[in-house]
Amino acid sequence: MAAYEGLQKRLSQELEKYKLLQKDFQKTYSLRQQLEGQLNENNIVKEEMDLLEPSADVYKLMGPVLVKQDLEEAQQNVAKRIEYITNELKRHDSTLAELEKKQDAQREAINKIQQQFQQAQVKAAMKA
Amino acid sequence: MGEKMQAVDISKLGLAQLTQLKQQLDQEIELFSSSLQQLRAAHGKFQDSKECVEKLTPDTKGKEILVPLTGSMYVLGHFSDVDKVLCDVGTGYYVEKDISAASDYFKRKNKFVGDQITKVQKLAQDKVTLREIVIETMEAKLQATLAAQQAAGTS
Numbered sequence: 596m597a598a599y600e601g602l603q604k605r606l607s608q609e610l611e612k613y614k615l616l617q618k619d620f621q622k623t624y625s626l627r628q629q630l631e632g633q634l635n636e637n638n639i640v641k642e643e644m645d646l647l648e649p650s651a652d653v654y655k656l657m658g659p660v661l662v663k664q665d666l667e668e669a670q671q672n673v674a675k676r677i678e679y680i681t682n683e684l685k686r687h688d689s690t691l692a693e694l695e696k697k698q699d700a701q702r703e704a705i706n707k708i709q710q711q712f713q714q715a716q717v718k719a720a721m722k723a
Numbered sequence: 724m725g726e727k728m729q730a731v732d733i734s735k736l737g738l739a740q741l742t743q744l745k746q747q748l749d750q751e752i753e754l755f756s757s758s759l760q761q762l763r764a765a766h767g768k769f770q771d772s773k774e775c776v777e778k779l780t781p782d783t784k785g786k787e788i789l790v791p792l793t794g795s796m797y798v799l800g801h802f803s804d805v806d807k808v809l810c811d812v813g814t815g816y817y818v819e820k821d822i823s824a825a826s827d828y829f830k831r832k833n834k835f836v837g838d839q840i841t842k843v844q845k846l847a848q849d850k851v852t853l854r855e856i857v858i859e860t861m862e863a864k865l866q867a868t869l870a871a872q873q874a875a876g877t878s
Contacts, residue, residue, distance in 0.1 A: 633814075636813050636814055637813075637814055639812075639813055640812050640813045640814050640816055643812040643813070643818070643828075644812070644816075644818075647818060651818060651819060651820075652818070652819035653816060653817070653818050653819075654809060654816070654817040654818075654819070655815055655816055655817075656815040656816070656817060657815070661809070661817055669816060673814070673816075676814075
């Protein structure tokens with residue numbers, strides 16, 4: 596009977612870990628989605644700036660004021676931002692892959708304990 | 724997420740799997756409908772801006788306008804330059820454009836958003852159809868299980 600309770604305890608512990616992993620995954624995933632949205636927006640801005648004449652006036656909204664900026668400077672800023680976001684996306688992708696692997700491993704561990712649990716139950720039933 | 728696209732016969736799935744599938748579809752449909760709402764709002768904004776910029780003719784020069792300083796306070800102003808407008812191109816950047824370029828810009832944006840709306844609408848429609856099929860299959864399965872139970876009960 597002691598083995599029985601031990602198994603149950605372990606099972607709930609492992610389940611707790613699994614839930615934590617799932618939460619982490621969800622969080623990273625929604626962050627990734629946000630980044631993707633930002634990347635899209637920046638790409639659209641880049642496209643738009645590429646269409647402009649080199650002499651065009653560009654303003655950047657900083658708080659409540661518009662500050663005049665060179666087109667070239669603005670383009671560089673956007674390019675830098677795109678690069679940064681792309682790198683962040685890659686970082687999040689690898690985190691997600693890692694979390695997925697951990698989740699799979701955790702699922703397997705839970706399955707194993709569940710099997711042991713069932714075996715213990717069957718044994719107990721046979722004895723009874 | 725790495726979604727594995729795989730042809731699966733729905734009728735071969737179990738009730739639990741079908742429920743999961745339906746839940747997933749419900750979520751997707753909800754996402755699509757909120758995306759559509761946002762897209763339509765953006766479409767409307769671009770449309771308004773386009774109409775507005777087209778009303779800005781050389782005749783407008785010198786005319787009076789009430790400029791909102793805050794949401795509840797206005798000052799009287801006069802149009803001094805009706806040839807150029809500043810357009811929001813996203814991420815806080817504004818670009819100075821002349822009237823025809825601005826109108827062109829809004830037309831382009833409108834077309835872009837319109838195309839996206841058509842795309843998302845089609846996707847959403849497909850998902851709704853799929854959801855209906857899943858629900859039908861689920862009902863059929865339930866009926867079959869019930870019938871089997873009754874048959875087992877009477878025999």
